[in-house]
Amino acid sequence: MTKHPVSLKDIASALQVSISTVSRALKNHPDISPEVTAKVQSLAREWNYSPNPLAMGLLRQQTKTIGVIVPDLVTYFYSSIISGIEQVAKENGYYIIISSSNESYEKEKECIENLLMSRVEGLIICLARDTVDYNHFDKIINNEMPLVFFDRICRTSEVSSVVTDNREIARELTIHFYDGGARRIAHIAGPQTLSIAKDRYEGYLSGLADCGFSADESLIKFTNLTESEATEATRQLLSLPKPPDAIFSVNDTVSFAAMKEIKRQGLRIPDDISLVAITDEFHATLVDPQLTNVMHPTYEIGQEAARLFLRQGKQGEKMVPMQVVLKSQLVVRASSVKPT
Amino acid sequence: MTKHPVSLKDIASALQVSISTVSRALKNHPDISPEVTAKVQSLAREWNYSPNPLAMGLLRQQTKTIGVIVPDLVTYFYSSIISGIEQVAKENGYYIIISSSNESYEKEKECIENLLMSRVEGLIICLARDTVDYNHFDKIINNEMPLVFFDRICRTSEVSSVVTDNREIARELTIHFYDGGARRIAHIAGPQTLSIAKDRYEGYLSGLADCGFSADESLIKFTNLTESEATEATRQLLSLPKPPDAIFSVNDTVSFAAMKEIKRQGLRIPDDISLVAITDEFHATLVDPQLTNVMHPTYEIGQEAARLFLRQGKQGEKMVPMQVVLKSQLVVRASSVKPT
DNA sequence: TTATGTTCCGCAAAGCTTTGCGCAAAGCTT
DNA sequence: AAGCTTTGCGCAAAGCTTTGCGGAACATAA
Numbered sequence: 188m189t190k191h192p193v194s195l196k197d198i199a200s201a202l203q204v205s206i207s208t209v210s211r212a213l214k215n216h217p218d219i220s221p222e223v224t225a226k227v228q229s230l231a232r233e234w235n236y237s238p239n240p241l242a243m244g245l246l247r248q249q250t251k252t253i254g255v256i257v258p259d260l261v262t263y264f265y266s267s268i269i270s271g272i273e274q275v276a277k278e279n280g281y282y283i284i285i286s287s288s289n290e291s292y293e294k295e296k297e298c299i300e301n302l303l304m305s306r307v308e309g310l311i312i313c314l315a316r317d318t319v320d321y322n323h324f325d326k327i328i329n330n331e332m333p334l335v336f337f338d339r340i341c342r343t344s345e346v347s348s349v350v351t352d353n354r355e356i357a358r359e360l361t362i363h364f365y366d367g368g369a370r371r372i373a374h375i376a377g378p379q380t381l382s383i384a385k386d387r388y389e390g391y392l393s394g395l396a397d398c399g400f401s402a403d404e405s406l407i408k409f410t411n412l413t414e415s416e417a418t419e420a421t422r423q424l425l426s427l428p429k430p431p432d433a434i435f436s437v438n439d440t441v442s443f444a445a446m447k448e449i450k451r452q453g454l455r456i457p458d459d460i461s462l463v464a465i466t467d468e469f470h471a472t473l474v475d476p477q478l479t480n481v482m483h484p485t486y487e488i489g490q491e492a493a494r495l496f497l498r499q500g501k502q503g504e505k506m507v508p509m510q511v512v513l514k515s516q517l518v519v520r521a522s523s524v525k526p527t
Numbered sequence: 528m529t530k531h532p533v534s535l536k537d538i539a540s541a542l543q544v545s546i547s548t549v550s551r552a553l554k555n556h557p558d559i560s561p562e563v564t565a566k567v568q569s570l571a572r573e574w575n576y577s578p579n580p581l582a583m584g585l586l587r588q589q590t591k592t593i594g595v596i597v598p599d600l601v602t603y604f605y606s607s608i609i610s611g612i613e614q615v616a617k618e619n620g621y622y623i624i625i626s627s628s629n630e631s632y633e634k635e636k637e638c639i640e641n642l643l644m645s646r647v648e649g650l651i652i653c654l655a656r657d658t659v660d661y662n663h664f665d666k667i668i669n670n671e672m673p674l675v676f677f678d679r680i681c682r683t684s685e686v687s688s689v690v691t692d693n694r695e696i697a698r699e700l701t702i703h704f705y706d707g708g709a710r711r712i713a714h715i716a717g718p719q720t721l722s723i724a725k726d727r728y729e730g731y732l733s734g735l736a737d738c739g740f741s742a743d744e745s746l747i748k749f750t751n752l753t754e755s756e757a758t759e760a761t762r763q764l765l766s767l768p769k770p771p772d773a774i775f776s777v778n779d780t781v782s783f784a785a786m787k788e789i790k791r792q793g794l795r796i797p798d799d800i801s802l803v804a805i806t807d808e809f810h811a812t813l814v815d816p817q818l819t820n821v822m823h824p825t826y827e828i829g830q831e832a833a834r835l836f837l838r839q840g841k842q843g844e845k846m847v848p849m850q851v852v853l854k855s856q857l858v859v860r861a862s863s864v865k866p867t
Numbered sequence: 868t869t870a871t872g873t874t875c876c877g878c879a880a881a882g883c884t885t886t887g888c889g890c891a892a893a894g895c896t897t
Numbered sequence: 898a899a900g901c902t903t904t905g906c907g908c909a910a911a912g913c914t915t916t917g918c919g920g921a922a923c924a925t926a927a
Contacts, residue, residue: 192643194883206883206885207886207908214885239883241646242885242912250581260609284622285613304577447813473810474815475790545876546915547876547877547916558874558876560875585912585913586915588882
């Protein structure tokens with residue numbers, strides 16, 4: 188049993204032919220006689236030969252590797268997006284290296300450096316929460332290296348991206364609250380430097396307007412998306428002289444923090460407060476009452492991001508940044524329908 | 528701006544010295560004069576040189592890559608274990624390639640083939656649910672390639688592994704039910720081909736014995752760990768003439784399926800039925816009532832698995848399979864304490 | 868001046884694969 | 898039989914890095 192993987196050289200010396208002959212025989216090159224070809228192929232199969240990706244990479248000057256940076260690894264949202272990326276990547280012969288920025292700007296820069304050192308062919312990135320300037324992408328963009336942002340994006344005129352229709356769904360959702368009987372609709376927002384947070388905030392305002400309301404400053408709380416700030420924001424909202432009768436929270440972390448705080452105070456959902464979560468079906472149906480939720484097509488986001496990436500890799504010519512917008516879905520459950 | 532990453536050759540030709548001189552200068556080899564060393568290092572820094580991992584891999588005959596196979600990617604349990612692996616791997620200059628077996632035996636074999644073709648240096652694996660024979664690891668074991676199992680393990684006399692104290696925690700948990708007032712303690716078990724399922728089942732029996740009970744066949748249901756079978760098992764238990772007053776479910780999927788079904792039938796937790804979940808804190812505290820849970824040290828499992836892996840890689844001599852057992856923690860919350 | 872010793876650097880091979888080109892032998896034509 | 902084509906294979910370079918060894922240039926000693 189060979190300790191090391193078998194190479195063309197091994198086959199060549201076993202068969203007393205040259206390495207080039209083996210290489211050609213394996214791809215049925217017409218220069219090689221049928222007899223030799225047969226012998227080579229049969230031995231290659233028997234010994235389970237497969238080309239050394241390192242050597243191929245060196246030769247072709249490509250690593251067939253995509254770097255992926257996400258704010259965290261353990262959330263369903265990101266892990267299922269990664270699954271989507273992985274599937275398309277694998278189908279096209281690519282590997283992915285996954286890094287987590289832990290929502291930190293510094294860590295994000297570090298990840299990029301590391302991935303570039305690993306010679307990834309390009310990057311698929313979801314911005315960290317703390318990322319507020321975008322110059323660290325200069326090097327990548329200038330080198331015309333494939334780059335795709337998803338969910339939290341920036342520099343859209345230069346970089347392709349995949350997003351969901353955040354503005355629109357936030358608007359729908361706000362109107363849904365109104366239709367469900369809510370009249371004081373609060374919003375726990377995220378940092379306005381973050382594209383998704385900004386879009387959802389604007390959608391919220393737009394929805395309010397559609398319902399004939401103007402924004403009430405006291406019903407809008409900005410957070411940094413942490414559980415503790417979200418809890419605090421909820422607490423403040425609930426202690427208002429006239430508390431909200433519905434809360435639209437900007438993402439899943441905030442949604443669940445709000446829900447916990449509402450329950451902790453002994454308030455009833457949706458009777459006292461309607462709630463919508465941005466999360467997946469599993470989590471939405473896990474709790475009582477089941478949560479109306481905005482479901483993102485996470486797997487598809489990943490797939491689209493990978494496809495966008497691959498498209499960039501191909502056309503060496505003129506790269507036109509593209510933006511793919513996927514539709515989220517509002518699934519109405521008990522948490523947002525007030526008893527009549 | 529160079530389109531391609533800078534190589535030793537680029538620096539060498541810019542400085543009119545040989546490639547070997549550049550290589551040596553970068554590592555402060557005494558053969559190289561201080562002047563040349565200084566020039567080389569300064570240009571290397573300026574041009575942001577970093578060695579090509581492909582070339583290094585080819586030279587050293589190592590890819591610095593660990594293949595990781597998990598049953599699924601989107602569960603907190605596995606994704607946080609992967610985080611742990613990733614951290615230790617990165618610290619030691621290793622990359623990881625993650626594959627999902629989707630709980631399928633066939634897919635697991637396929638993943639192994641693919642990873643071997645990618646020239647991973649070894650594998651860290653959690654067995655798929657459907658894996659019932661273990662011959663597909665022969666090739667890896669015979670080649671003395673580093674291999675570590677975690678959580679769901681096999682061939683322990685040949686392969687190192689990381690597990691939690693399943694038997695013991697299952698026993699404790701059963702006794703905890705008894706102490707909490709339960710007298711008909713049911714168990715929704717998993718396939719007995721799976722090490723963890725078997726261990727927990729045995730721990731359950733042992734705990735019952737400690738409480739002076741013998742096992743009641745009707746209170747034990749075997750499932751394949753899917754949500755649907757778990758729901759069905761719960762339904763059967765609840766429809767017994769004398770239904771259980773506590774349910775110990777073998778894993779998180781089953782735990783939540785059981786909880787949902789119990790609630791669907793309008794039964795109260797813990798008043799009618801006590802429940803313990805095997806899950807993380809986030810999920811345990813998300814629901815009403817908060818669930819007593821068995822918390823696995825997931826991140827540490829990943830770290831330990833990676834460390835075991837690295838230890839194997841080093842000592843080329845005699846490889847002694849090691850088993851690391853980590854302690855799980857039983858965190859008591861409302862779901863298992865019956866009102867007195 | 869010659870022999871010996873340093874100092875400082877380059878050559879080349881190895882690791883694996885692909886591919887343009889060259890070359891020998893065999894077959895064919897006239 | 899001489900010249901041409903075809904067939905079938907090998908050489909070598911390129912992609913990047915490390916490292917043993919050889920060697921030129923200079924310095925020192927006798």
